[in-house]
Amino acid sequence: MRGPHNIWRLIRTAATFERTGALGVVLNEMDAPTSIRVVVRLFGWTMRWAGLKGDPNMPPVTRALNALGPAYIKFGQVLSTRPDLVGGDLATQLRVLQDKLPPFPTDVAKSTVEEELGKPADGIYSEFSDAVAAASIAQVHHARLISTGEEVAVKVLRPNIERAFRKDIDA
Numbered sequence: 001m002r003g004p005h006n007i008w009r010l011i012r013t014a015a016t017f018e019r020t021g022a023l024g025v026v027l028n029e030m031d032a033p034t035s036i037r038v039v040v041r042l043f044g045w046t047m048r049w050a051g052l053k054g055d056p057n058m059p060p061v062t063r064a065l066n067a068l069g070p071a072y073i074k075f076g077q078v079l080s081t082r083p084d085l086v087g088g089d090l091a092t093q094l095r096v097l098q099d100k101l102p103p104f105p106t107d108v109a110k111s112t113v114e115e116e117l118g119k120p121a122d123g124i125y126s127e128f129s130d131a132v133a134a135a136s137i138a139q140v141h142h143a144r145l146i147s148t149g150e151e152v153a154v155k156v157l158r159p160n161i162e163r164a165f166r167k168d169i170d171a
Helices: 004-020 022-030 034-046 060-068 070-080 088-094 108-116 161-170
Strands: 125-134 138-145 153-155
Touching: 004 022, 004 034, 004 060, 022 034, 022 060, 022 088, 060 070, 060 088, 070 088, 070 161, 108 125, 108 138, 108 153
Parallel strands: none
Antiparallel strands: 125 138, 138 153
């Protein structure tokens, strides 16, 4: 940890887990002893106001990880492949994080491509679809090259993903 902002990030993580209902799910899956449950829930409840709400249409743990950002989502993706660690029900819930995340706007993706390639997207692609898949770090668009007519897949990083990931990892 490299400063007070990281302590705040950990508090916000616990508060988000409490606010989304994920804390109870995790404690149940861990079969945590009553004394641990009381201490953790009390801490989470007192800091609940600092937690992120997340998407109410998602299950609690998925909702919390999604709200907290890309490193947390990536962690959830890894856990989704380990039902031996987190239990079958929770692993199934976490699979949503594999490739069913909401996409960012297509115009933002086009701007990112233009920035990276130094040319207008309309000068490179005759077609550029809305996202066909979106995950924690990037999303994919179908496009057609003007030069050859070839259909290609264009993978575009989420806006500010590198900075967000560094911030998460630093905490």
